[in-house]
Amino acid sequence: MERKQFIQQAATLGAGALLLRPFSVLAKKAANSDIIGHGHFKYRVNKEWGNLNPSDYPVNDCHEMVMDSQKRLFMLTNEPKNNMLIYDKSGKLLDSWTLKLTGAHGLTLHNENGTEYLYITDYDLGEVYKTTLEGKILLTIRHPKYVGAYSDCDKFKPTETCIGPNGDIYIADGYGSQYVLQYTAKGEFIRKFGGESMVKEDKFKQVHGIALDTRDKANPTLICTERMKNCFKRFTLDGQYLSSIYLPGAYMSRPVFDGEMLYTGVCWSALVHHYLTPNSGFVAILDGNNRVVSNPGGTYPRYVHNELQEMVQAAPIFKHCHDVCVDDDKNLYIPQWNAGKVYPYKLERV
Template sequence: MKRKDFLKNTLAASAALAIPSVFNIISAQSRKGEIIGHGDYRYRVNREWGMLDKSVHPVKDCHEMVMDSRKRLIMITNETKNNILIYDKSGKLLDSWGSQFPGGHGLTLHNANGEEFLYITDYDLGEVYKTTLDGKILLTIRHPKFIGEYKDCDRFMPTETAIGPNGDIYIADGYGSQYILQYSPKGEFIRKFGGDSFIKDDKFKQAHGVALDTRDPANPVLICTDRVKNNFKRFTLDGKYLDSIYLPGAYMSRPVIDGENIYTGVCYSALKHHMLTMNSGFVMILDKNNKVVSNPGGTKPVYKKGKDEPELMMQAAPIFKHCHDVCVDDDKNLYICQWMADGTYPIKLERV
């Protein structure tokens, strides 16, 4: 099944697609340099950052971005002319490589005793790859049917990885069979948990992202995206369900941990009649208590007295189409990768 067909079928089960926001009548040019966000997390929009010659370095979907120890910004796209684009913080292109990932989607950076590696998920090929920073493939994890953990008819369309404290590899099968799969650093299968359900708390309806939550250094846990149910779900490192963070109106991508905060790109929000709406993405920032403190490009987060869940959150103006990832640099600027955004390059949000 093609990715777009899968997305169409999955999302149709939870909400009908509504018409684009009326805010789209406002021209992008009139919003140049606008300051967005709330509270202590406000940003100036820089649309010119990272723009390249599309005839030489095109992109389809700018899926994810990470920053390495040399402060290089490494981005993955599903454009096989250059799956990986590497920028400096000014937006200058430093390098590009990769032509073998037609479904290049997830990009995770792992520092193992001072040596850095990338983990790439390809939902089209149905495989996960560990590579060097210049693209040499060191490990490939294939469809779990080959080791008897999936049936032949089960989809495996991985979307994300996270690396545990001991080097274990966690894979989110977000466009496939909705499991989180755990492997050893050598790629040996350990377990899977989750699965597909609209109802059960410990299962997913689009397990789009997974990350290691180290905000409590003595008790690291996994935090996983349950996109269609508007949740981040937390699990122990051996797959036991802990709790959920419900974020009504927000269809999130992966959680990104930076300091005490969680950052995430909201791919869609709930606009017309509180239903999922195309071209309605924004950025969301949560604090150490998992409370939303800022929604750049979205409505101000509001909590009613005594409530742990915010009111419905949605796009405030057409800054973004579909936010797919957030990369945080060492100056706390944000770089926003977008899916299905007319082949545009990342947008930089400069902290003010």
């Protein structure tokens, strides 16, 4: 489907319409083999990795994961009993802590002059927190109305952050008013860009994720997820729109970079006319030219006349992939949203 046609049809449906098609129509039965993916990016699925006693360490939605310099894996959940679970790569629990958040959603790791910090978004409270790796809050960014950037009636439900080359904090208001807000490292407001639109290229319909793209060292850019239009959008660091990367059929979560590769969890899979498949999802992997080279759990990425064809879930392995964490051995860890409170799956590179 052409991107223009998709946008026109989506606009006809309306901003909030999410039509569901029965799962059996869209997905095949799981393959006998537990190896998924394509080309040089194939993986063995390990669903038992990280499983814990839910009475002691419950999870609700497993939203995002990052790996620190000590190769510890930090997993964020919106279960207030233990917002953060910290694993080693074998799946052993090392530690846990909580901020008692019910809307914990976005998790960013940033190395600041040799010290690592976490940035956590909470869409329920409408706040962003900078913390130590032990969970001590060092900075809180509140509703933008307090700095005159939003009106009192504007919603602020932040979903993601990224940190610029100079330490500026970028916040994606993905469940709120669809802006990206830029702050200094001290939390001083600089600007906002975007806003809500289903058709304008420099605006968003669910700016769910954001990341800093440093693959071109001389020209770092922002990559923003526009989930409802199945694309990533590229912006300059001061908020000027550059281009879009269209992934037809994929309702993506945030972009995650590892070297030249770009990974994303696909939270929903869809066929033509953007009917969303219940309990669907897969992982998409793009190369340095932003071409999809593998879809673990999804259909083979096919290009016709240089146009990527629609991608859907191929086997019911995942339910709503919400993030991808890449370790130093190129294994993947997949947290899932609304998936029956399962712990993250590990995809072991083969």
